[in-house]
Structures are given as structure tokens and as C-alpha cells.
Amino acid sequence: MARIDYLDDPSAPAATTIVPSANVVVTNDAGEILLIRRSDNENWALPGGAMDPGESLVQCGVRETEEETGIRCEITGLVGVYTNPRHVILYTSNGEVRQECSLVFTARMIGGEPRPSSESLDVRWVPAGEINDYQMHPSMRQRIGHFLERRASPYLG
Amino acid sequence: MARIDYLDDPSAPAATTIVPSANVVVTNDAGEILLIRRSDNENWALPGGAMDPGESLVQCGVRETEEETGIRCEITGLVGVYTNPRHVILYTSNGEVRQECSLVFTARMIGGEPRPSSESLDVRWVPAGEINDYQMHPSMRQRIGHFLERRASPYLG
Numbered sequence: 001m002a003r004i005d006y007l008d009d010p011s012a013p014a015a016t017t018i019v020p021s022a023n024v025v026v027t028n029d030a031g032e033i034l035l036i037r038r039s040d041n042e043n044w045a046l047p048g049g050a051m052d053p054g055e056s057l058v059q060c061g062v063r064e065t066e067e068e069t070g071i072r073c074e075i076t077g078l079v080g081v082y083t084n085p086r087h088v089i090l091y092t093s094n095g096e097v098r099q100e101c102s103l104v105f106t107a108r109m110i111g112g113e114p115r116p117s118s119e120s121l122d123v124r125w126v127p128a129g130e131i132n133d134y135q136m137h138p139s140m141r142q143r144i145g146h147f148l149e150r151r152a153s154p155y156l157g
Numbered sequence: 158m159a160r161i162d163y164l165d166d167p168s169a170p171a172a173t174t175i176v177p178s179a180n181v182v183v184t185n186d187a188g189e190i191l192l193i194r195r196s197d198n199e200n201w202a203l204p205g206g207a208m209d210p211g212e213s214l215v216q217c218g219v220r221e222t223e224e225e226t227g228i229r230c231e232i233t234g235l236v237g238v239y240t241n242p243r244h245v246i247l248y249t250s251n252g253e254v255r256q257e258c259s260l261v262f263t264a265r266m267i268g269g270e271p272r273p274s275s276e277s278l279d280v281r282w283v284p285a286g287e288i289n290d291y292q293m294h295p296s297m298r299q300r301i302g303h304f305l306e307r308r309a310s311p312y313l314g
Contacts, residue, residue: 015210020177020240020258053172053256057240058313078238078311081260083177083214099210101177101258103238105313154235154311156215156262 002092003040005137007084015088015099022061023048023104023140025147026073032127033144034109035134036068036120044134046104046143047071047120061105069123070115073107079147080104080155087139104143159249160197162294164241172245172256179218180205180261180297182304183230189284190301191266192291193225193277201291203261203300204228204277218262226280227272230264236304237261237312244296261300 006012023046026034035044049064051057058075065073082102089098114123126134131144146155163169180203183191192201206221208214215232222230239259246255271280283291285305288298303312 018177018208018210020175051175051240051258053175054242056242056314057238057258059242075313078235078313081214081235083208085211085213085216101208101214156232156235157213 004090004092005041005087005139006090007087007139012086012088013090013097015085016097018099018101020051020057021049021100021102022051022057022064023102023143024061024065024073024075024107025079025104025144026065026071026107026109028109028125030125032125033131034065034069034071034114035124035126037122039119039121042121043140044136045140048102057103058105061107065107066112068117068120070112071109072111074110075105075107077106078103078154079106079143079151080157082139082143082155082157084139084157100139104147106147161247161249162198162244162296163247164244164296169243169245170247170254172242173254175256175258177208177214178206178257178259179208179214179221180259180300181218181222181230181232181264182236182261182301183222183228183264183266185266185282187282189282190288191222191226191228191271192281192283194279196276196278199278200297201293202297205259214260215262218264222264223269225274225277227269228266229268231267232262232264234263235260235311236263236300236308237314239296239300239312239314241314257296261304263304
């Protein structure tokens with residue numbers, strides 16, 4: 001389904017739901033970062049998605065990463081909390097306007113091989129120095145930026 | 158409305174919703190911790206509640222603390238993430254079964270005086286050494302315990 005991000009946009013529609021979700025910064029032994037190209041808006045992004053009843057948010061991050069990339073991972077820490085009310089997402093298929101409530105975790109790869117999925121047109125290991133070459137929503141670039149800063153404590157936003 | 162907590166209980170009903178919420182460990186200059194006695198189940202607890210659309214989770218923690226205690230606070234850090242799928246809460250008024258998705262923040266008091274509310278029968282500053290004397294749900298005692306441990310990185314559960 002198509003997805004439209006609104007960030008600091010006075011014309012954004014009002015949020016109707018708040019959905020907890022996880023994004024995961026998975027790194028491999030070379031220190032490269034796992035990125036997907038989203039099938040819904042063709043931007044590059046960290047893997048991740050919404051939490052299902054019956055799982056923890058850490059389990060959600062592991063499950064979504066494997067579904068979208070083929071990579072199995074183990075969560076190792078927390079980059080930050082992203083709940084900016086001025087970032088909402090319109091899902092055009094049903095008119096839902098979702099406010100972000102995302103946690104961004106760090107993780108290490110423990111198995112699998114990158115492969116695309118229905119939600120990911122492409123999956124790549126990207127060296128940190130090449131992240132800027134990938135088209136990305138500003139809210140996603142901010143999250144990866146916080147990871148690369150190696151913050152002493154999680155971002156709370 | 159009445160609230161029943163189920164923790165690691167095989168007879169717990171299945172979760173129907175996941176609601177992001179905040180709890181706040183507010184401390185004063187004496188290092189005492191702000192506790193409320195909940196009006197819905199008469200247990201002692203940290204102030205907190207569910208995030209509303211249009212606010213961040215940090216703003217939610219500040220708002221809920223002031224509503225429930227009269228104390229204004231400033232968020233200073235994160236104790237942990239609590240999304241255990243084996244902890245669900247039944248609201249008897251409407252049959253909702255809510256899975257926890259709570260973040261526990263640290264905060265310092267910046268103003269106000271403790272006073273009860275419709276959600277809090279009593280509000281007190283409690284020295285850390287007296288916390289064990291207060292009747293509390295195990296999931297709440299765990300959160301305060303994690304705060305008192307001064308963990309180097311947030312609990313992810």
C-alpha cells in the first residue's frame with residue numbers, strides 16, 4: 001500500500017492512531033549497515049515495522065528484519081525513541097493517519113543472506129561512508145545519524 | 158474503571174490492543190521518588206499513562222505526572238522499555254485487553270506540590286529504602302528496581 005510521510009508540515013492530516021514499531025540498525029562483521037529499498041515509497045530505510053500483539057518490541061525488530069531482508073539478528077542496544085507528533089504517515093489505501101512511535105535498536109547479524117521481499121525491492125549491506133548516497137526520508141536519515149554518533153544515551157524525541 | 162493485571166498467567170486473555178505509554182520516576186532534591194496510589198486498583202505505582210495523538214512520549218510522561226500528582230517535571234533519561242507480551246491488562250468496563258508498551262523515564266521535579274486526583278488516591282515522596290513497604294504490582298516493582306540499579310544502558314524487555 002502507498003505511504004506518504006509528513007514531517008513538520010502544517011498541512012499534515014491529524015493523527016488517528018499511534019502504532020508502536022521498531023527499526024533496526026543491523027551491522028555485519030565489516031561494520032556495514034543493512035538497508036532496504038522500501039516497496040511502498042522506493043526510499044531506502046532501515047528494516048522494521050509495527051509490533052504485533054503477542055510479541056515484545058525486541059521480538060518485533062528481529063521478526064521484521066528477517067521478513068524484509070532474510071537476515072537473522074540479535075538486538076544489542078537502543079539508539080533512541082522517535083515519537084515526534086509532527087511526523088505522521090498517511091496510508092492511502094485506508095486513510096489511516098499514523099503517528100510514529102518507533103524505537104530504533106542496534107543489532108548484530110547472526111545468520112542469513114540478503115534477499116528482497118514483498119516489502120523490500122532491494123536489500124544491501126552499506127558502508128557507513130556511503131549512506132549519504134542513498135535516497136532516504138529525513139526522519140530515517142536522522143535515526144541512522146544518531147547511530148553513527150555513538151551517543152552515550154538514547155535519543156528521546 | 159477497574160483494571161486487572163495478568164503477568165505470566167496461562168489463563169490471561171489474548172491482547173486486543175497495544176497502547177504506548179510512559180511511566181516516570183520523578184525524584185526531588187532529597188532523592189525521594191514520587192509514588193501514587195492508583196484509584197483503579199489501590200496499588201502504589203509510578204505516575205504515567207497512555208500517549209495521546211499529537212504529543213510525544215516524553216510530553217505524555219510530563220502531562221500524566223502533573224495530572225496525577227500536581228508535580229511538574231523535566232525528563233532526564235530512560236530506565237527501560239517494557240513490552241512483555243506475557244503482561245496484559247483487562248479493563249473490565251469495556252473488555253479491552255491491553256498489552257503493555259511502556260517506556261519508563263527518569264525526571265527531576267521542577268515545581269508543584271503533591272495532591273491527589275481522580276486517578277490517584279494518595280501522592281507521596283518516598284525514600285528509596287522504603288519502597289518495599291508499599292503494596293505494588295510486580296511489574297511496577299521491577300521498573301523501580303531497574304531505576305535503583307542505575308543501569309548503564311536501558312533495560313529492553
